[in-house]
Amino acid sequence: MLKLDRVNKYFFRNTQDERWAVRNLSLEVRRGEFVTVVGSNGAGKTTLLNLISGTYFPDSGRIFIDGHDVTTVPAYERAKYLGRVFQNTFQGTASSLTIEENLAIAYLKGKRKGIRMAINEKMREYFRERLAEIGLGLERRLKDRVGLLSGGQRQALALLMATFGNPKILLLDEHTANLDPKTGEKIMELTTRLIEENALTAIMVTHNLQDALQYGNRTLMMDEGEVVLDIFGEERKRMTIQELLERFSELRHKKFAEDRALLSS
Amino acid sequence: MTERPRVRGPASYAGLRKGACGIREFFLYSVQEGLLFGILALGVFITFRCLNFPDLTVDGSYPLGAAVFALMMYRGYGPIAGVVGALAAGALAGLFTGVLHTFSRIPALLSGILTMICLYSINLRIMGRPNISLSENLGHRTIFVILRDAFPTVPEVYVRFLFLFALLVVLKFLLDAFLQTEIGLSIRATGDNETLVATQGINPDDMKLIGISLSNALVALSGAMFAQYQSFVDINMGIGMVISGLASVIVGEVLLRGKTIFVMTLQVIVGSVVYRLATAVALNWGYSIGFKPYDLKLFTGILVIIILSFPVLKEKFGKA
Numbered sequence: 154m155l156k157l158d159r160v161n162k163y164f165f166r167n168t169q170d171e172r173w174a175v176r177n178l179s180l181e182v183r184r185g186e187f188v189t190v191v192g193s194n195g196a197g198k199t200t201l202l203n204l205i206s207g208t209y210f211p212d213s214g215r216i217f218i219d220g221h222d223v224t225t226v227p228a229y230e231r232a233k234y235l236g237r238v239f240q241n242t243f244q245g246t247a248s249s250l251t252i253e254e255n256l257a258i259a260y261l262k263g264k265r266k267g268i269r270m271a272i273n274e275k276m277r278e279y280f281r282e283r284l285a286e287i288g289l290g291l292e293r294r295l296k297d298r299v300g301l302l303s304g305g306q307r308q309a310l311a312l313l314m315a316t317f318g319n320p321k322i323l324l325l326d327e328h329t330a331n332l333d334p335k336t337g338e339k340i341m342e343l344t345t346r347l348i349e350e351n352a353l354t355a356i357m358v359t360h361n362l363q364d365a366l367q368y369g370n371r372t373l374m375m376d377e378g379e380v381v382l383d384i385f386g387e388e389r390k391r392m393t394i395q396e397l398l399e400r401f402s403e404l405r406h407k408k409f410a411e412d413r414a415l416l417s418s
Numbered sequence: 419m420t421e422r423p424r425v426r427g428p429a430s431y432a433g434l435r436k437g438a439c440g441i442r443e444f445f446l447y448s449v450q451e452g453l454l455f456g457i458l459a460l461g462v463f464i465t466f467r468c469l470n471f472p473d474l475t476v477d478g479s480y481p482l483g484a485a486v487f488a489l490m491m492y493r494g495y496g497p498i499a500g501v502v503g504a505l506a507a508g509a510l511a512g513l514f515t516g517v518l519h520t521f522s523r524i525p526a527l528l529s530g531i532l533t534m535i536c537l538y539s540i541n542l543r544i545m546g547r548p549n550i551s552l553s554e555n556l557g558h559r560t561i562f563v564i565l566r567d568a569f570p571t572v573p574e575v576y577v578r579f580l581f582l583f584a585l586l587v588v589l590k591f592l593l594d595a596f597l598q599t600e601i602g603l604s605i606r607a608t609g610d611n612e613t614l615v616a617t618q619g620i621n622p623d624d625m626k627l628i629g630i631s632l633s634n635a636l637v638a639l640s641g642a643m644f645a646q647y648q649s650f651v652d653i654n655m656g657i658g659m660v661i662s663g664l665a666s667v668i669v670g671e672v673l674l675r676g677k678t679i680f681v682m683t684l685q686v687i688v689g690s691v692v693y694r695l696a697t698a699v700a701l702n703w704g705y706s707i708g709f710k711p712y713d714l715k716l717f718t719g720i721l722v723i724i725i726l727s728f729p730v731l732k733e734k735f736g737k738a
Binding site for chain 2 (some may be wrong): 227245271
């Protein structure tokens, strides 16, 4: 479903501040996999998502989605294969637009935009149905502006929008990090439900090691732009946070430096 | 009795200078001009509010519309063709600014200023000289002349008023409808959250190009209508128009509450009329306190500064 072939990404290339953010990274994600990605700050997790979504282009290497070479395809064009939810709860929705207008933008994804009315009654019916499923009462607030919603509600909406039209890959970029623990848990529940119901392939970046092992069926650990650990199946099922940290120190000869991860685990 | 000196100022208030002018006429003339500039304000609304793109092309595309209209009159075209020409020229000017911004990645403000300064020369080339008159004697039949002849029994001021009112209402509803189409919604989403728009498969650059073009088409239309209203085109008629358009938008926002598209475009129109009335009052009665026509831009600037600073002032100096 997703294939990265020896991908490299530098920031500030050929300057004193040059940083090798993603190093010779090769990765294959199969259909139906739900991959969680952990790593300390600067490990290249978000850069990886940005490369997949086309926010940046790699300096070398190739990226394939569902067999299509998208290495140099601009973000808005490859968006048809992807859904994405961000850490910042304001980033996944348009605050000044209403709930139904936001959903319409997602609903019309991949379709040529014309001068037809963007929303019709049939779409509203569908929106109400889908909103009712997430159980936040948003189906009665179609004409409310999204700026009036709480962070959790916005993130739930963003998640729903990202899964409209069943994207080939769902990218989740620490999408619960800015929420309080209880809301975060609810959003994670919704996330797994949407992924299972729609049989989506997903990649979730997280700081929370507990979440990384609890959700999904494969976990990648990144450090300095490389995937240093790739666990799945029985091995992953038996893995504890403690073991994960130990494996990391063995491999990298250093401690897993992540206050947030340790505190939240 | 010494006669009030009549200063040749901005050619607006042409109506007021016609001499004997009662309070009702004064009101009607000001509202008419509010409606005329309401077209421009709708254009400014598209860029500043929908696209979040502060577009200064306006100061050039407004006289461009007037100049193209005048040129076409001189070439023997009718007012409809002239208006279409103005719309097209305005859209092109907006497209140019849009390309500077999206292709050459020049910042929004600078893109607009660059187009504006280029248009100054282009407008002079179109006009051939700094100002030209449209005159019935030269066979220029503007929309207002045609309407006057069509309704000979109705006083001209009312004909003009009703026509401008109808035109603006039609434009408002067309714009309302457009902003709710797929493209219109995409334009508004682009102004709100460009990242989201890209992740939803919309090219934000395309939406900017469409929005800025449409905005400047309306601005040029406003210029073409004003050229007919005052039968005169001046190369400097665009100076400060973007700020007076912005003033209309924000005065409307202060006067009327609401965030639906219907209300927002209504805010723009009400704002434009109120703003013109305020400036007309300042010009007509401000004379006694030494207010001169050339103080108008200062008046507008200070008005905009006060409204824009208000939220900060309120926060800093306690609850109002």
